[in-house]
Amino acid sequence: MASARNYSTYLPLLLVTIASASLLSSYFNIGQKLPSLVSTTTIKQNSSSTADVLVIGAGPAGLSAALTLYRHQHDIVIFDHGTPRNIWDTPTHVFPSWEGKSVRGFCEESKKELWKTGFVKFVEREVRTLEQKNDELFFVGLSDGTKWAGRKLLLAMGVQFVLPDIPGYAENFPTRIFHCLFTFGFEHRGSSSAGILAMGHAASPMHANILVGDARKFAETITVYTNGDGDLADAIKNVKTSNETMFDTRRIRRMIKRSSGVILEFEDGEMKEEQFLVHQPSTKVNPAIVKQLGLQLNERGDLVIKMPFYQTNVPGVFAAGDCASPFKLIANAVLMGTNAGAGIARELPISVTRNSINRAG
Numbered sequence: 001m002a003s004a005r006n007y008s009t010y011l012p013l014l015l016v017t018i019a020s021a022s023l024l025s026s027y028f029n030i031g032q033k034l035p036s037l038v039s040t041t042t043i044k045q046n047s048s049s050t051a052d053v054l055v056i057g058a059g060p061a062g063l064s065a066a067l068t069l070y071r072h073q074h075d076i077v078i079f080d081h082g083t084p085r086n087i088w089d090t091p092t093h094v095f096p097s098w099e100g101k102s103v104r105g106f107c108e109e110s111k112k113e114l115w116k117t118g119f120v121k122f123v124e125r126e127v128r129t130l131e132q133k134n135d136e137l138f139f140v141g142l143s144d145g146t147k148w149a150g151r152k153l154l155l156a157m158g159v160q161f162v163l164p165d166i167p168g169y170a171e172n173f174p175t176r177i178f179h180c181l182f183t184f185g186f187e188h189r190g191s192s193s194a195g196i197l198a199m200g201h202a203a204s205p206m207h208a209n210i211l212v213g214d215a216r217k218f219a220e221t222i223t224v225y226t227n228g229d230g231d232l233a234d235a236i237k238n239v240k241t242s243n244e245t246m247f248d249t250r251r252i253r254r255m256i257k258r259s260s261g262v263i264l265e266f267e268d269g270e271m272k273e274e275q276f277l278v279h280q281p282s283t284k285v286n287p288a289i290v291k292q293l294g295l296q297l298n299e300r301g302d303l304v305i306k307m308p309f310y311q312t313n314v315p316g317v318f319a320a321g322d323c324a325s326p327f328k329l330i331a332n333a334v335l336m337g338t339n340a341g342a343g344i345a346r347e348l349p350i351s352v353t354r355n356s357i358n359r360a361g
């Protein structure tokens with residue numbers, strides 16, 4: 001398993017998420033509304049309605065897995081309660097054919113395709129409980145009290161952000177605090193100044209220097225803020241290649257959003273404005289689900305999976321996308337969902353499902 005330090009080489013391209021209840025209601029209203037896909041039926045154990053695969057999450061990972069699974073004629077139920085990692089729906093970049101477009105729109109298009117196959121059912125509810133009867137029977141309990149049974153489980157539920165406890169941080173993320181300059185840098189090229197928050201994942205000399213190098217392409221002056229950690233500032237100085245980088249070790253009291261940028265207020269009362277800040281907040285996988293299934297996490301807090309099909313440490317449970325990778329990108333979620341779908345399909349022979357009867361197409 002790679003260490004956190006090894007991963008940090010790729011961190012500029014890592015992308016991360018937060019839930020924001022105010023935007024949830026619009027999540028399923030983009031484009032044409034699908035017919036009612038919400039079932040209130042409770043599926044009984046060992047009944048003919050036991051699904052082949054239960055998928056938690058209708059983001060790029062879960063949808064890609066379903067697109068693979070239906071090709072092997074498997075029944076899939078996808079649960080989603082509308083809190084994708086990019087809840088702000090900022091324009092998509094670094095994903096072919098979708099430059100500048102909405103990731104929600106991408107997911108809606110995918111749902112329509114899947115719905116037409118006749119093999120996929122969408123349930124717009126939160127998964128609250130997960131139980132395992134044996135390696136081949138799982139139960140999903142929803143917020144409306146219904147319970148669903150399935151032979152395999154795919155966790156494609158993304159991650160939750162853990163934002164630093166600095167007043168004003170949340171208000172500035174991701175409009176003024178950018179977690180990735182491949183996603184946000186280009187639109188802010190030519191900025192006069194930018195700051196690197198060397199905290200959390202970026203509180204390492206190597207990672208902070210990578211971010212300085214990235215930011216230098218988009219802003220004239222760069223300041224590294226270590227939020228009270230003088231030793232870290234010295235360590236970063238020791239490996240940095242440019243003398244032009246400035247350092248500020250004062251504790252940050254709060255951040256204030258401005259149309260021109262973000263103001264940092266320090267503990268001594270002084271203020272400084274930057275046009276943008278760069279920082280990757282930490283993330284976590286839904287702790288209740290991790291506990292209920294006894295899943296293993298790695299040092300970054302992502303699910304531990306086995307190559308090549310991303311089975312977790314629990315037999316019959318697979319994971320794909322942001323919840324199981326340091327590469328938190330749409331393209332990676334699509335790849336992982338596709339591979340996990342193939343791995344799950346190969347554990348489900350057609351004789352188990354007899355799903356080719358009465359299908360669309």
Ligand SMILES: Cc1cc2nc3c(=O)[nH]c(=O)nc-3n(C[C@H](O)[C@H](O)[C@H](O)COP(=O)(O)OP(=O)(O)OC[C@H]3O[C@@H](n4cnc5c(N)ncnc54)[C@H](O)[C@@H]3O)c2cc1C
Binds near residue numbers: 058059079086183327
């Ligand atoms: C601000 C921002 C901008 C980004 N920009 C880009 C970009 O330009 N290009 C790019 O490639 N990547 C970008 N990303 C990253 C990209 O959004 C993710 O990598 C990608 O969405 C991961 O897909 P996923 O399917 O793993 O997870 P998600 O897209 O997060 O989907 C997970 C789904 O699971 C559902 N879910 C979670 N828990 C439950 C539960 N208990 N019950 C029911 N449903 C549940 C959620 O509602 C959600 O819809 C960005 C991220 C952020 C935060």
